[in-house]
Amino acid sequence: MTVSLLERLEGGLIVSCQPVDDGPLDTVEAIVAFALAARDGGARALRIEGAVNVAAVAKACDLPIVGIVKRDLDGFPVRITPYLDDVNDLADAGAHIIAVDATDRPHPVSVPALLAAIHARGRLAMADLADISEATHAKALGFDIIGTTMSGYTGGPIPREPDLEFLAACRTLGGTVVAEGRYNTPAAAAAAMRAGASAVCVGSAITRTEHVTGWFRSAVDGAAASRDETVLALDIGGTKTLAALVRDGIVLDRRTLPTPGAVATPEWFDSIAGLVAGWEGRYRRVGAAVTGVIDDGHWFALNPTTLSIPERTPLVAELERRLAVPTVALNDAQAAAWGEFSRGAGIGRDMAFVTVSSGIGGGAVLNGRLITGARGLAGSLGQIQGSPAAPRLESRASGFAIAAAAGAAGHPADTRAVFAAADAGESWATGILHAAAADLAIGLCDLQRMLDPALVVLGGGIGLLPAFRAVLDQELAGLPSRLRPAVVPAQLGADAGIIGVADFVCAPA
Numbered sequence: 001m002t003v004s005l006l007e008r009l010e011g012g013l014i015v016s017c018q019p020v021d022d023g024p025l026d027t028v029e030a031i032v033a034f035a036l037a038a039r040d041g042g043a044r045a046l047r048i049e050g051a052v053n054v055a056a057v058a059k060a061c062d063l064p065i066v067g068i069v070k071r072d073l074d075g076f077p078v079r080i081t082p083y084l085d086d087v088n089d090l091a092d093a094g095a096h097i098i099a100v101d102a103t104d105r106p107h108p109v110s111v112p113a114l115l116a117a118i119h120a121r122g123r124l125a126m127a128d129l130a131d132i133s134e135a136t137h138a139k140a141l142g143f144d145i146i147g148t149t150m151s152g153y154t155g156g157p158i159p160r161e162p163d164l165e166f167l168a169a170c171r172t173l174g175g176t177v178v179a180e181g182r183y184n185t186p187a188a189a190a191a192a193m194r195a196g197a198s199a200v201c202v203g204s205a206i207t208r209t210e211h212v213t214g215w216f217r218s219a220v221d222g223a224a225a226s227r228d229e230t231v232l233a234l235d236i237g238g239t240k241t242l243a244a245l246v247r248d249g250i251v252l253d254r255r256t257l258p259t260p261g262a263v264a265t266p267e268w269f270d271s272i273a274g275l276v277a278g279w280e281g282r283y284r285r286v287g288a289a290v291t292g293v294i295d296d297g298h299w300f301a302l303n304p305t306t307l308s309i310p311e312r313t314p315l316v317a318e319l320e321r322r323l324a325v326p327t328v329a330l331n332d333a334q335a336a337a338w339g340e341f342s343r344g345a346g347i348g349r350d351m352a353f354v355t356v357s358s359g360i361g362g363g364a365v366l367n368g369r370l371i372t373g374a375r376g377l378a379g380s381l382g383q384i385q386g387s388p389a390a391p392r393l394e395s396r397a398s399g400f401a402i403a404a405a406a407g408a409a410g411h412p413a414d415t416r417a418v419f420a421a422a423d424a425g426e427s428w429a430t431g432i433l434h435a436a437a438a439d440l441a442i443g444l445c446d447l448q449r450m451l452d453p454a455l456v457v458l459g460g461g462i463g464l465l466p467a468f469r470a471v472l473d474q475e476l477a478g479l480p481s482r483l484r485p486a487v488v489p490a491q492l493g494a495d496a497g498i499i500g501v502a503d504f505v506c507a508p509a
């Protein structure tokens with residue numbers, strides 16, 4: 001019996017039928033109805049709170065039941081099945097498995113005593129736990145099932161995501177492990193199975209209609225509100241800072257300031273605050289798109305020759321202190337990628353954005369999400385080298401590189417002059433453009449190899465020049481067709497960064 005019940009759970013979905021306390025669905029009838037509906041949907045077992053509910057469900061439905069009793073106790077933080085009487089009531093009601101809070105917190109009755117009582121009634125014992133040391137202890141005590149139920153609920157803010165790391169650690173202990181807690185989507189439940197769960201227990205997403213309604217409502221509210229929200233967008237580059245009020249992709253007002261030699265000093269932050277003076281009250285949030293890398297709100301130089309900033313500048317904190325509203329910062333090319341995805345050339349597609357201007361930057365949007373990376377580096381195409389001795393792509397194929405190559409060949413170090421000379425058929429200029437485009441073409445094929453996006457949206461002052469595009473297309477044509485990206489021109493032009501970062505600030509979480 002014992003072995004067969006654990007075997008029955010293996011690979012199954014457990015549905016926790018615990019409606020919101022005192023809500024309209026918190027009735028015995030509704031809980032039985034949820035249980036029957038879960039059974040019809042393919043649940044392998046049920047988790048039911050309260051002996052009365054367990055008895056009613058056991059009568060109506062023959063699925064195995066994980067029974068619990070929840071209590072709010074004076075003087076003890078634990079809530080799940082704290083007393084021996086609770087264990088006995090659940091056993092009498094027909095629970096096949098009894099779960100208790102087995103966290104390392106004060107209990108009115110010891111965990112070993114609860115475990116012994118469960119086993120004395122011939123039931124399987126499940127330990128609801130919050131971390132791996134508790135799980136190791138529970139396993140040693142002799143619990144039949146380890147559950148990740150309490151992770152995130154024993155202190156601190158409740159995370160949004162389930163704790164797959166704890167689950168994977170539990171798996172190493174062997175035996176039956178139930179993934180439980182915030183498995184709110186089918187994808188998350190599948191991820192739990194891949195991480196080694198024996199079974200997944202889902203509650204809120206199936207039986208807490210108020211919560212699910214709230215998730216949808218806040219997504220809809222956020223998206224609707226973002227259409228009416230004006231964001232202060234900053235685009236901080238090597239030569240200038242652009243400040244704009246942006247609403248629903250439209251730039252309502254704009255001001256610029258030349259970027260001085262010393263950036264990220266207190267005076268420079270003050271000058272940004274001065275630039276937007278008079279706009280107070282017209283925006284409630286700020287988005288900053290910057291040259292460089294943003295890691296956890298801190299700003300790092302990507303290429304100090306383009307924009308030199310002190311290491312680990314607390315950009316978000318400095319802006320929030322002066323502008324007194326919540327602020328989000330992104331790398332400028334990542335912001336532009338999001339803009340082109342949201343309302344430009346890449347709407348709704350897996351896409352990479354590449355900007356070729358004085359430098360080269362990039363960003364990627366996959367599965368509808370902007371990929372910023374673990375440390376903010378994702379998409380930094382201009383910084384790829386290929387070999388230790390090779391200069392970065394940005395030093396070989398950007399506007400700066402084209403000008404430098406012209407200077408080195410004894411011509412004016414001026415990108416426009418190179419294009420004009422190429423247009424006039426001068427072979428030295430054509431050669432420089434082909435060399436730059438050949439390097440960029442290889443970089444784009446490398447990008448295709450890494451992410452295989454449906455589109456590469458090409459922007460930037462050079463990237464959008466038809467003359468450069470023609471040369472690039474010739475270079476791409478010489479590369480294997482399977483690697484060649486589908487390149488389309490960007491649509492948002494120089495405003496992609498501010499529009500993108502404003503959209504990103506507004507995108508519902």
Ligand SMILES: CC(=O)N[C@H](C=O)[C@@H](O)[C@H](O)[C@H](O)COP(=O)(O)O
Pocket residue numbers: 016018068149150153180181182183184201202203204205
């Ligand atoms: C921490 C705690 O008290 N968890 C409770 C345990 O029974 C329930 O409130 C949860 O709904 C259940 O664990 C299922 O989790 P989710 O509702 O996230 O799918």
